[in-house]
Amino acid sequence: MEKQINSLIRLSGVEIEKEQREILQEELQTFLHYAQIIDKAPDFEDDKLSTSESFMVDDVAVDWQGNLLENAPVLKESSYLVPPQQSKKHHEAKLEQSKTSTLENWEVVIGLEVHAQLLTKSKLFCRCSTEFGKTPNANTCPVCTGQPGALPVLNKEAIRMAILAGLAMNCEINNHSVFARKNYFYPDSPKSYQISQFEKPLCSKGHIVIENEEAQQQQVRLNRIHVEEDAGKMIHVGTPGIWGAQASAVDFNRTSIPLIEIVSEPDIQTPYQAKEYMTMLRTILVSMNICDGNMEEGSLRCDANVSLRKKGESELGVKTEIKNLNSFKAVERALEYEIKRQKEILDSGNVVEQQTRLWDDNKQKTLIMRTKEDSHDYRYFPDPDLRPVEVPAEWVTNLRSELPQMPLERKEQYLGYGLSQKEAIYLMHNPHYAAYFEDIRAIHPNAKAISNWFFSEILSYVNARSSQIHITPQDFADFLQAIDNEEISGKIGKQVVKEAFMSNKGLMQVIEEKQLRQISDEGAIAKIVEEVLQKNEQQVAAYRGGKTTIFGYFVGQTMKASHGKANPGMVNKILREKLDG
């Protein structure tokens, strides 16, 4: 009992006097008695509460009076200062870099929990804007700072996006799901609980397909996708990092931004696959415009569970959870490190301890964050402030019809156009370029020509300047047509692209302004040739006298006279006719 009361005191964040402890014990007995009373009640059917229509509001980012919130933050605090976290020592694993990287007879089991911020305008439970990079606590209101008496109201758009994600990942969409409170104390959690989904998530089961190291398609099953709110951000003063900071300030701008958590089954076997899985998830989310996929800004985050087991065994080994993986590279590196670490422990005959570890990108190591003993008791229970989410089947059907093409299908399509593997993969992971590509193709169907110019010219300028493509699909198509018509040569074409990017002009605009169009009018070229031959009577005589090696001279003179714009093929042809004819 004493131990139980101590643990309750820790969970509750309150200390009580001795005599109160005795009263508490007595009352716990009363509660036990209550539970027994209820137990003794005659059996009855678990009839459901009358299902009430779920209530959601539109995604509008305005206050309740209808004013845009941008310039009118309700709360004025620029920061909420808190004392530092309890200092803990980093237990760094003292490990020599293992020489062998083979796994010998071990098998790796990886499961990922991916958090993706949804691109709604307003937050999940209030109407604050979700805009990134505002001054601290500019995007806050009584609801998302957990003021007494404030209540959450669900943003419908977040549910729409989460359903889309579920459909894209082949999930079952549950027409009845429930928001629950996950209780824990942390300064960035203003209510001291996170509203999440626990027993009844919005989406269950599902899978996505990735390509593994052998370029073979592999299915990764999903356990669930649920909707939850993000936490605030801690700004640590003093030494960087959570521990050892002198003080911290809390910025609640991020608080309550909608997240979906995508939980995979432990179907991933290598760090490479984990990275591919993440990449594929990102592509799917970005192509549906429900997440910006920016890992540096934390719009997409990943925790990984990893364990090792003897080959052939079916039971899972003890796992560790790795947090703070904020790039694709970090996912891969951290897992490699962690696998190596676990393998060494197991090889030496020891057992892996169940831990939560933190990836340190600077040290390229995982560090211990908490052990199983410190693990939280989150005391989940359905949030009484929110009604269950009822999703009508019709809504799901409509959303299903909105689904865009999925990445691997897209890749197949581009391979079918004759694009290289590399080009097809690039377009798969860059859906907005794929869309651009398709827009051009609708006007100019030669996919190969588009990809040649797109990958070797356009993209290199875009990447070099990390700019947007300013060339419209129509302009691009016209440009390709001009090349097809031999109105400009390939060489001139490259100059045109360069000039277009230098001056931020359209391709056709450059061609027109610089008058770069080739002369392909036979009469016009013949006229220039005529003039050239007249001016060079001696050479003509020499040629005709058998010195045919100077043919190139006439070509050169003609090109010069046409300012380089004459179609070289035609020049050749006409010169031969005139000289030889």
Added chain:
Amino acid sequence: MVQSCLTQLPLQQLTKLLQQREISCREILQAYLDKIHTFNNHLGAFLQVADREKLLSLADESDARWQKKQNKSALDGIPIAIKDNIHVHGLKTTCASRLLHNYSPPYEATCVEKLREAGAIFIGKTNLDEFAMGSTTENSATQQTHNPWDINKVAGGSSGGSAVAVSAGMSPLALGSDTGGSVRQPASFCGIVGLKPTYGYVSRYGLVAYASSLDQVGPMARDVYGATQLLNAIGGFDERDSTSIRSAPVALEALQRNIAGKKIAILGEISNYINPHVAKVFEQSIESLRSLGAEVTEVEFPFFDYVVAAYYLIATAEASSNLARYDGVKYGQREERKTYQEMLTATRSQGFGKEVKKRILLGNFVLSSGYYDAYYLKAQKMRRRICHLLNNILHSYDAIVTPTTPNTAFTKGESEQDFMKVYVADVTTVIANLTGLPAVSIPCGMVENLPVGLQIIGGALQEQQILNIAYQFEKTQQKQFIPKLENIDTQQQIVHKNIATQNKAHQSFSEQLQQVRASYKAQPQHSRIYNNDLANHVAKEVTICGWVHKINKLGGVEFMIIRDATGFAQVVVENSSEKYELETVVRVTGIVAREKRSPYGEIEIAKPQIEVVGHSYAAPPLSMSTNPEGFNLPTVLDNRPVSLRNPQILSTFKIQSLVVRFFSGYLRSQNFFEIKTPKIISTGTEGGSNIFPLDYFGRKVYLAQSPQFYKQTMVGSGLERVFEVGPVFRAERHSTTRHLNEYTSLDFEMGFIHNEQDVIDMQEKLLRHIFQNLQQTYADYVTDRTLDLAIPDTIPRIHFLEALEIIKSRGGKAVQQDDDISSIGEQVLHKYCLEEHNSHFVYVIGYPQQKRPVYTMPDERLPGYTRSFDLLYKGIEITTGGQRIHDYEMLCENIRKGGGSLEDVKDYLSIFKHGMPPHGGLGMGLERLTMKIMGHDNVRHASLFPRDIHRVSP
């Protein structure tokens, strides 16, 4: 017409009188405010009462609307008390908790917003059990609330304050919140009507949550009509509360309907829980219902045992999570500790009372892993079952009736001893919370002079049904449930006196109304006048106030000298038996008479009535009537709070106040804006070591040495001309007659100048304004001396190098140190200027660069010297000023040359980077100026509470 006074009227009659314009909203409000004024100390209903003047002006607005028949609703101008766990704009929400004792909500509850739109007036916030956890209001961390029927009994709870406010006539209507009976049970204990609406009928947005799935805001009133009007005003769907529901208001005419034929159920097993006296009253009530034609039948409900069990498991679970947000990070009374965990635990342990802590712990137990299924889940299933059963009954019946509570009001302290008794007492009320059904409590009789309530429970959204039954039942009651407040405190005669005038039951209402009206219109006999105004009231009776300054006895007569802020008055006391200690605070009413022999304006006050309003328990340590020049300075300063009472000492600060007034006034007339800048800063302005470091949450910060950077910033902001009167801090270890470590700086800064001469011109005009105004007014404040306030037509301006020459020629080398002007040098200069220019003032211009901060504008004509100046007054420097560098590159260059880092001052530099006009300004030391004006020899005389190297108190 009911024979009772204004604050005993039920709402229905108040509304009628308002409609007929027989009474005004102002009169209603004043009557209730007076009742609060008289009784709140005894009953403890209100935690806060709103500002009287503001309330009255709202009442006047309402009256104007009623007059034009444009009243916003029936509640326009009606005072309403709000339980202090519901947010009202402009009032604190404390939840009667230490933790939230200072919490001002940043928004208003939806139900309050709706009432505001209806024109209602929020008279104050009422007491409750901390965070609404309790059923006696004894768990309030702030104050006790007493039952007006018997102050040894509890008011009930948790909405005890609201119930008492209505019952005792301190507010006609009130809002409470009901989680397990918290509106109905105190309503029953206090003999008023309280309603818990259907869950979701009233938005919970802005109600501080206790148990979210059970909480509901409910109306409290003297009558069913009042509760109905209030319900209609607060009900309805709210898009800020996902659990609120769409509902129709209750039709008032429906209340009038006959209830003959209504089918009413009573729950058979309930008699096991009910006190026999209460049971008897309940039986009588059932007879009354039958007499109205209702069919009352007993039905089975074998679930009472489970009701309280399920309720406490669910309520504590939700509470533990709802109260987790009070972690000290965002609001509330934080206990500072080194780590977040420690801060959290200390804040919660010290902020919450024991009942709250207990319920949090129990709730976390219910939810914790391993127990959740056995407790919480089971309780929820039981809850569903109870719902099912009650709904089945209400399918066949129009309503269920029970006694609201098994007992009448508990004796104080009873709950502490036997909490189970209190828990079980909830059995009748919590069924409505668990099922979400509406229930109303209405007074139905008395047991041993304590009221008993009848509860009527209806089907979901059947408020109209139960209110109709309640209204008809109310009409059958012979008695009005109004407590006799005379009994409240026999020891306090003053209460009796007030009651006697306020509560004469034999007078007719209209007579009383006349009386009430008259008391509002009549002015107090005399409003107080100041001593310096007595000459205008000769031969009239006046009231003056002040301190007993001195008593002179002459023959059988005492001459009592009364001191106030403006001066003295002589009061002639004949045949006095009273002894007055010096400094006793008195209010004296008497006749103003001319008397040539009186040294105080040849006036005295005769036939005085003297009322002591503040006792003096000992003679003061310093005499107030002695010339303070005889005191030694340390004694004066050690006893500063008292020595300031000496009028001669105080006069310095009256003059100081005038200096500030004229300073600000003149600058305002010259288009200067007053600014207020921070005094906690991250880097020093002037650099150097004379800056106070400070621990700021573990960071090292400093106290500002001057508002320099911010002044300049504000010039650049486009205000162009700014000034500030504020403290500056100098960590100089000087112990002289001229130095203070904290002093008040009169600063200004102005843009678009040509050079430092514009700044000097401005100051000259400013000084002339201050000194000329002082000359005209000072005699009203300083009577013991004349002040030398001469200021020349032009103040001499001499260059620094010239000044050195003068000093050298007059005092030799001794007065010159480090190329600077020493304090002796300053005195030499003073003497020189007085002799040569007949001026106490002199400007010294053009200090060397190394003596001045890096931002000082160099003098392009004289390399190494700057466009800066000091103003010396009577031989002491009272001003430092100059033109500042306004060009970004020049400033950067100067800082670099000075060895400074641009990074350190990058915020400051950003002003200049984006265009800054040529500008300059100065700072003037208020204490030094006052000291010289008053002719003191030590600056400490001119500082209220001097801060020097040795002294930080008083």
